[in-house]
Amino acid sequence: MLIAPQVSVICIFFFWPALQALLQSLQQSDAFGTSVEWVGFANFQRLWQDASYLESFQTTAVFSSLVAVLGIGISLCLAYFADRVVRGTVVYRTLLIWPYAVAPAVAGVVWLFLFSPSIGVVSYALNQWGFEWNALLNSRHAMALIVMAAVWKQISYNFLFFLAGLQSIPKSLIEAAAMDGAGPWHRFWTIQFPLLSPTSFFLLVINVVYAFFDTFGIVDAATKGGPGKDTAILVYKVYFDGFKALDLGGSAAQSVVLMVIVVALTVVQFRFVEKKVNY
Amino acid sequence: MIERNRWLDVLSHMVLIVGVGVVAFPVYVTFVASTHTMQEVVQVPMPLWPGSHAWENYTTALFGSHSGATPAVGRMMMVSLITALVIALAKISMSLLSAFAIVYFKFPFRMAIFWAIFMTLMLPVEVRIGPTYQVVADMGMLNSYAGLTVPLIASATATFLFRQFFLTIPDELVEAARMDGAGPMRFFKDVLVPLSTSSMAALFVIQFIYGWNQYLWPLLVTTEESMYPVVVGIKRMISGGDAQTEWHIVMATAMLAMLPPALVVILMQKWFVKGLVDTEK
Numbered sequence: 320m321l322i323a324p325q326v327s328v329i330c331i332f333f334f335w336p337a338l339q340a341l342l343q344s345l346q347q348s349d350a351f352g353t354s355v356e357w358v359g360f361a362n363f364q365r366l367w368q369d370a371s372y373l374e375s376f377q378t379t380a381v382f383s384s385l386v387a388v389l390g391i392g393i394s395l396c397l398a399y400f401a402d403r404v405v406r407g408t409v410v411y412r413t414l415l416i417w418p419y420a421v422a423p424a425v426a427g428v429v430w431l432f433l434f435s436p437s438i439g440v441v442s443y444a445l446n447q448w449g450f451e452w453n454a455l456l457n458s459r460h461a462m463a464l465i466v467m468a469a470v471w472k473q474i475s476y477n478f479l480f481f482l483a484g485l486q487s488i489p490k491s492l493i494e495a496a497a498m499d500g501a502g503p504w505h506r507f508w509t510i511q512f513p514l515l516s517p518t519s520f521f522l523l524v525i526n527v528v529y530a531f532f533d534t535f536g537i538v539d540a541a542t543k544g545g546p547g548k549d550t551a552i553l554v555y556k557v558y559f560d561g562f563k564a565l566d567l568g569g570s571a572a573q574s575v576v577l578m579v580i581v582v583a584l585t586v587v588q589f590r591f592v593e594k595k596v597n598y
Numbered sequence: 599m600i601e602r603n604r605w606l607d608v609l610s611h612m613v614l615i616v617g618v619g620v621v622a623f624p625v626y627v628t629f630v631a632s633t634h635t636m637q638e639v640v641q642v643p644m645p646l647w648p649g650s651h652a653w654e655n656y657t658t659a660l661f662g663s664h665s666g667a668t669p670a671v672g673r674m675m676m677v678s679l680i681t682a683l684v685i686a687l688a689k690i691s692m693s694l695l696s697a698f699a700i701v702y703f704k705f706p707f708r709m710a711i712f713w714a715i716f717m718t719l720m721l722p723v724e725v726r727i728g729p730t731y732q733v734v735a736d737m738g739m740l741n742s743y744a745g746l747t748v749p750l751i752a753s754a755t756a757t758f759l760f761r762q763f764f765l766t767i768p769d770e771l772v773e774a775a776r777m778d779g780a781g782p783m784r785f786f787k788d789v790l791v792p793l794s795t796s797s798m799a800a801l802f803v804i805q806f807i808y809g810w811n812q813y814l815w816p817l818l819v820t821t822e823e824s825m826y827p828v829v830v831g832i833k834r835m836i837s838g839g840d841a842q843t844e845w846h847i848v849m850a851t852a853m854l855a856m857l858p859p860a861l862v863v864i865l866m867q868k869w870f871v872k873g874l875v876d877t878e879k
Contacts, residue, residue, distance in 0.1 A: 326711060328692070328752040334714070339729030397617045400610040407611075413864060414618045416871075420859035422811035422829040425852050428836055429624050432631065432845060440627055474621065479871060503606060536813035540833050558814065561728045570728050578726075 337578065339571075363572050372556065372573070378462075379552040383530030385466045390473040390526055391519060397474070398481035399507065412482065419475040423533060427540025430468040461542045461550045468537045473529055477522050484518040485511060524588045531580065553577060625856070632656070632850035655850040671851050674828040678810055679858065681746045681827055685809030686802050688751040694794070697760035698786055702772075712761075718754045731818050745819040746827070750812065756801050763797055764790065800873030803866045807859045828855045 367373075401411045418426070433441045488511060496506050535554045542550045551559065557577065561570030632655055633648045660672040699705075700712050730749055739745035767790070775785045816830045826834065832851050835844070863870050 326696075326714070328748065335729070335733060337726050337729070339726075339732065393617075397614065400613045403610045404607065404614065407614075411614050411618065413867060415621060416867070417860045417863050418621060420807050420811075420863040421856050422813060422859070424811075424813045424829045424833050425855050428832055428848065429628050429852055431836070432849065433624055433627055438845065471621065471624065476874070479874060483871075536811075536829070536833075539813070539817075540836070554814075558727060562731075562818065574726055574728060 342571075363576075365569065365572075369569075371551075375551050375553055375556045378550060379531065382462065382466060382469075382534075382550070382552055383527050385462075386469045386473065386530040386534075387523055387526035389466065390470045390477055391522055393470065394474045394477035395481050395515075395519070398478050398485055399511070401478075401482055402485040408482075412479070415478050416475040418472050421472060423469075423472065423536030424540045425536075426468050426472050427465075427537040430464060430471070430537075431541045434464050458546050458550065461546055465534070465537055465541050465550055468541055469530060469534045472537070473526060476529075477526070480518055480522055481515065484515050488514050521588070524584060528581075528584055531577075531584075625853075628849045628852050631846060632853050634846055655846050656854070658847055658850075660854070671828060671831065671854055673824060674826050674831040675854060675858075677743075677746075677825060678827040678829065678855075680743060681812070681816070682806050682809035682858075684743065684747045685750050685812075686805035688747065689753040689756050689805050690798055690801055692751060693753050693756035694760055694791070694798075697757050697764055698790060700757075701761055701764040702782065715752075715754050715757050718752055727814065727818060734819055740819050741822050741825045746812075746816055746825070747809075750809070750815065753805070756805070759797060759801065760794060763794055767793065796869070796872070799866070799869040802873075803862055803870045804873040806862055810859045 397415065401408050401415075404411070421429075431439075433439050436442050492510055493506060496510055501509065531552070532554055534552065535558065538550055538552055538555050539558075553573065554577065557570050557573045560573065630648050634655075660675075661670050696711075696715065700708060734740060734745050734749060739748070771789060772785065775789055780788065810827075811829060812827070813829050813833075816827045817833075820826050820830065823831075828851065832848060832855055835848050835851065
């Protein structure tokens with residue numbers, strides 16, 4: 320009885336739709352759902368041959384690796400220095416964590432405003448320095464824009480984990496190394512960085528998941544997948560094909576592909592958690 | 599002892615201040631833009647100091663303009679707030695109950711249900727939007743709070759968290775409670791719930807932000823303006839292109855949309871950090 324609400328919700332809104340997605344991915348139906356035809360794996364085959372889908376894969380790969388690498392790099396750097404300062408760690412932490420609370424779509428709007436080719440402050444500055452910025456026409460610029468917005472939002476999260484990781488490293492280890500004559504740079508690479516590697520790996524997985532799924536709002540608000548389809552990440556394409564282009568079968572097949580990716584990432588994450596226990 | 603290096607200390611603060619500056623800059627510009635008139639904002643370059651029109655802009659944003667050109671954000675804020683609160687509270691209570699059931703009761707398919715809940719981790723909204731939308735549409739829940747919240751309130755992470763926590767509660771406590779004549783629900787209410795308040799607070803912060811920031815789902819299930827959460831509403835406001843967008847109002851709305859979750863994070867920082875670390879493990 321106690322478990323009934325949870326179970327009914329997951330059955331109705333999780334498993335049933337997931338099953339539907341699986342079924343639909345094997346069907347071909349018209350936009351009104353009046354005729355349904357079983358087509359086996361044709362939807363998947365079509366995806367495989369669809370150049371725009373493969374491109375979207377590529378876009379997503381570029382996007383998520385940029386977000387993960389930049390996000391982790393910058394926040395590791397900030398966390399290292401925040402760990403170093405004797406006073407004010409908490410103040411800096413407070414000042415750095417709040418972007419986590421900003422909704423992706425709002426972040427997208429704000430960054431769009433900053434970098435809007437006609438009125439944006441930053442694009443004005445860039446143009447002053449002789450850099451032709453136009454995220455509406457240049458796909459590299461558009462990509463840079465959503466990467467920046469996504470990284471900006473994710474820094475706080477990574478920062479918190481790195482800071483916690485750094486603070487849990489025993490001071491005696493660092494002091495011993497210092498006594499042996501290792502400088503700060505050397506100490507970082509030989510002690511702190513290796514000890515942080517579980518945290519880094521964990522964050523890598525989380526960041527990839529974030530870039531895959533949680534950035535829909537940023538993309539939709541800032542670039543709408545454009546110019547052309549150059550910033551249409553996979554999740555955006557599922558939404559676009561299913562709800563705007565009404566290709567239900569194709570959209571469902573894409574959903575299934577995404578599910579496989581999530582399952583793979585989750586498995587990686589849990590294998591890692593188990594490993595860390597032995598660590 | 600670690601060597602004292604003044605130069606490195608200065609560098610640390612420098613890097614951090616630059617970092618904070620870069621992180622805060624977009625929001626500062628947003629704030630500045632929200633205090634100017636339309637003309638001042640769209641001129642190039644726009645002024646970098648706050649202007650004197652904050653009051654007008656925020657009231658226009660909150661209550662809508664006389665001409666009806668901009669929708670009232672106040673209403674959207676209410677929708678967001680209700681949605682976020684319902685999601686957070688429902689997630690916490692549902693997972694508390696199911697964790698209680700899984701840990702303390704023996705019933706058929708206990709482990710099967712546990713694994714079923716576990717598997718929902720692998721099915722985020724984004725990968726099953728199409729079919730979930732159909733289910734909700736069939737149940738007639740479009741444009742309602744039920745449609746906005748119910749499909750999002752199952753939580754594997756929260757159930758796990760509570761399960762792990764309940765497993766650490768010593769059996770002696772259960773026996774003591776039983777000896778004092780407490781039934782299972784009494785035990786739940788008077789022992790488990792008070793013990794898990796800190797976990798509940800931590801989860802609340804995370805889930806509140808999660809609920810407030812939902813975008814894709816509300817975008818699909820709401821088609822009437824009166825049911826837009828603010829995050830969706832703001833997106834609608836910019837869809838007209840640069841020329842028609844009233845950026846000063848949009849920026850005021852952006853500030854308003856950021857405020858509640860940011861406040862929750864900053865005021866409940868301790869719980870927030872705990873929540874993040876707990877839910878991800």
